[in-house]
Amino acid sequence: MTVFLDVLLGGVFHAAILFLVAAGLQLVFGVQKIVNLACGSFYALGAYFGITAVGFAAQLGLPSILVLPVLILAGLAIGLVGLPVERVLRTIYNRDESYQLLITFGFLLMFQDVFRFFWGATPRTLDNAYLVYGTAEFLGVQVPTYNLLVIAASIAIALGLGLFLQRTRMGRIIRATAENRNMTEAMGVDSNRIFAAVFTVGCMLGTVGGALVVPASASSLDMAVELVVEAFAVVVIGGLGSMRGALAGALIVGLIRAAAIMVLPEAEILSIYVVVIAVLILRPAGLFGRAVA
Amino acid sequence: MNITRRALMRGIGVAGLAAATPGIFAPAIAQAKPVRIGILAPRSGAMGTVGECGIRAVQWAAERMNKDGGIAGRPIELVIEEETSPKDTIERFRRLVLQEKVDCVQGLISTGVSLGVAPTAEEEQALLIMWDGTTQDGVKEAMPKSNYVFRSTDNECEAVMASLLAIKYFKGKIKRIAGINPDYSYGRNNWEAFQQILRRAGVEAEVVAEQWPKVGTMDLTSHVAALKAAKPDFIFSSMLFADLPVFMKQGSAAGLFEGVNIALPAAGWQINQLKKEFMPENVVFGHNTLYFALPTASPLQKAFVDDYMGRYKEAPHWEADRAYFALAAYKAGVEAANKATGRWPKLDEIIAAIPEQKVQSLGGPGQFRKDKIAEQTFYQGLSTNKNTYDFPTLSTVDSFTADQLQKPPGVDFWDWIKTSKLPV
Structure with missing residues (x-):
């Protein structure tokens, strides 16, 4: 039982981070129909900026117990970089999808040099922030409290995002814009503002994900590309453009990976892509995606 | 004595020129043609910190040697290029040799890269002295007879030593x-x-878990969970990049190390990142060929460590030693050949002279064998957190020479493990 719980918690922690990035990807695609390859860069940006923010907070004398809120605020603040990026993307909204792919791929590569310029080429860590909250006993399993807090934060963000999209006026406008941009524009909605807001929120989901993961791991130049690969597995499994799909896909990828590491470590990546291929063959639109005629 | 006005003015002119440009009368070294040393070392990615430490050390070494007359009276000039992928590094190696016309190329840390560059060095007939690169395909020597390529000690030395200390x-x-x-x-x-050495020592241990994370994997929570589930009493990890501190941090938080002994043969590369807060004590901790806090350190090591820690506010690791050793071995070879011939030696004379030179490197004495593979001194021991740093040091220091830890020329590594006289 404790073995199962250990694997489960490891998988869910990974899924919690993956969900945030994939949710940003889904939100942007759902509304703007852009496959944002730069989502991995926003994740890495959040990680690097999180380290800077925690260092700054320490200089201000803030107690280390505030590391989690500092990281979330840092992720939200640096997520505003989505606004100028969206302004660039706006120039190619009416072009072929391949242009959008290429320009977001360009951002993915360009951001690597931005990280190199500001934070250097070597991986950076937050030395002791991971252990600030100590460890917790969860059904007989010792688990870092920070992992549980990240999982809780991720669930809270998922619920908040769901409520925002389902229950608020702005959320209804966003969903209407996703359904039919021309119709909402005819009704007086400024779709440019909606797109800017959606892209920025999508970007913030990625930056918050990166900021939250960094105490447990490290920021590095390669982390953007590595995450994009997994985030797309999530999206393919869950269904492109579906928030529920992002949640289900992240859980599936996180848990499959954790189980593979336990049973057959060599098959860590293979096991994820077996599921991706199976979904593509048997249910091309993904578990929660809508088939396109 | 009659001094004409013209002679007086000429004398004043020469004296003025001498005062304005003191270098013109400096020792002959300043006028001698520099010895150009090409350096290939990683500056980014997982190996960025490692390469940076080596570069800092070779710059320190060049500066120190230049103050002392350079190499046979010629000043050392470094031309630094980045080690990245094998393909790009081969191109940079060629550029150093063909365009920069360096006298010797040094560096290379990744064996994946050095395996590609070594044949190019042979082809270009250019001297290459590796810091940490080998020409091993796995444990098999892929270039038993090299003419121009000097290799580091075998990659497995640290694992052999950690296994012996575990026993x-x-x-x-x-x-x-x-x-x-x-x-x-x-x-x-x-x-x-590690497993074979345990068996040779009569330790019949059960393998309860094997994990193979890809280099650079930064979320190791599932790996930690899998190890914890297996309930080991001894964990052996030769992780050596930024993923090692992540593993130790995540393992510590999950309680993985409680009641478990650990061997980290290559931990020295990450010494500055392995913080006391998550590092258990009594870990078999590998510092390879440079332990920065060696109590019996030579004056050379002490001077280097003091300068390095004062300047960069962190501890140097073994890549500094490898970089120093490569330059010192080249200097020793050139000067020996210079002494023998009475002139600046030819490349084949330098290459022939290098293996015979005993070199005092930062971490201790070392030399190249006749097959152009290095033999240096290795340091490991049990770690302690009782010190003034924020990372562990060694409570007990063990040192072995490479001839005790690496296979002799022409011998298969696995045969050697089975039959050699191990020092523990």
């Missing part, structure tokens, strides 16, 4: 072993060597 300190307590090692030949061979 020395924990024999009788090793029943259930688990490994978490990087998923490439280095990690796999180290793990296999």
Whole structure:
């Protein structure tokens, strides 16, 4: 039982981070129909900026117990970089999808040099922030409290995002814009503002994900590309453009990976892509995606 | 004595020129043609910190040697290029040799890269002295007879030493072993060597878990969970990049190390990142060929460590020693050949002279064997957190020479493990 719980918690922690990035990807695609390859860069940006923010907070004398809120605020603040990026993307909204792919791929590569310029080429860590909250006993399993807090934060963000999209006026406008941009524009909605807001929120989901993961791991130049690969597995499994799909896909990828590491470590990546291929063959639109005629 | 006005003015002119440009009368070294040394070292990615430490050390070495007359009276000039992928590094090697016209290329840390560059050095007939690169395909020597390529000690030395120390300190307590090692030949061979040495020492331990994270994997929570589930009493990990501190941090938080002994043969590379807060004590901790806090350190090491820590506010690791050793071995070879011939030696004379030179490197004495593979001094021991740093040091320091830890020329590594006279 404790073995199962250990694997489960490891998988869910990974899924919690993956969900945030994939949710940003889904939100942007759902509304703007852009496959944002730069989502991995926003994740890495959040990680690097999180380290800077925690260092700054320490200089201000803030107690280390505030590391989690500092990281979330840092992720939200640096997520505003989505606004100028969206302004660039706006120039190619009416072009072929391949242009959008290429320009977001360009951002993915360009951001690597931005990280190199500001934070250097070597991986950076937050030395002791991971252990600030100590460890917790969860059904007989010792688990870092920070992992549980990240999982809780991720669930809270998922619920908040769901409520925002389902229950608020702005959320209804966003969903209407996703359904039919021309119709909402005819009704007086400024779709440019909606797109800017959606892209920025999508970007913030990625930056918050990166900021939250960094105490447990490290920021590095390669982390953007590595995450994009997994985030797309999530999206393919869950269904492109579906928030529920992002949640289900992240859980599936996180848990499959954790189980593979336990049973057959060599098959860590293979096991994820077996599921991706199976979904593509048997249910091309993904578990929660809508088939396109 | 009659002094004409013209002679007086000429004398004043010469004296003025001398005062304005003191270098013109400096020792002959300043006028001699520089010895150009090309450096290939990683400056970014997982190996960025490692390469940076080596570069800092070779710059320190060049500065120190230049103050002392350079190499046979010629000043050292470094031309630094980045080590990246094998293909790009080969191109940079060629550029150093053909365009920069360097006298010798030094550096290379990744064996994946050095395996590609070594044949190019042979082809270009250019001298290459590697810091940490080998020409091993796995544990097999892929270039038994090289003419221009000097290689580092074998990659498995640190694993052999850590295995011997695990037996020395924990024999009788090793029943259930688990490994978490990087998923490439280095990690796999180290793990296999550890098991074979345990067996040779009569330690019949059960392998309860084997983990092979890809280099650079930064979320190791599932790996930690899998290791914890296996309930090992000894964990062997030859992880050596930024993923090692992440593993130790995540493992510590999950309670993985409680009641478990650990061997980290290559931990020295990450010394500054392995913080006391998550590092258990009594870990078999590998510092390879430079332990920065060696109590019996030479004046050379002490001077280097003081300068390095004062300047960069962190501890140097073994890549500094490898970089220093490469330059010192080249200097020793050139000066020996220079002394023998009475002129600046030809390349083949330098190459012939290098293997005979005993060199005092930062970490201790070393030399190149006749097959152009290095023999240096290795340091490991049990770690302690009782010190003034924020990372562990060694409570007991063991040192072995490479001839005790690496296979002799022409011998298969696995045969050597089975039959050699091991020092523990």
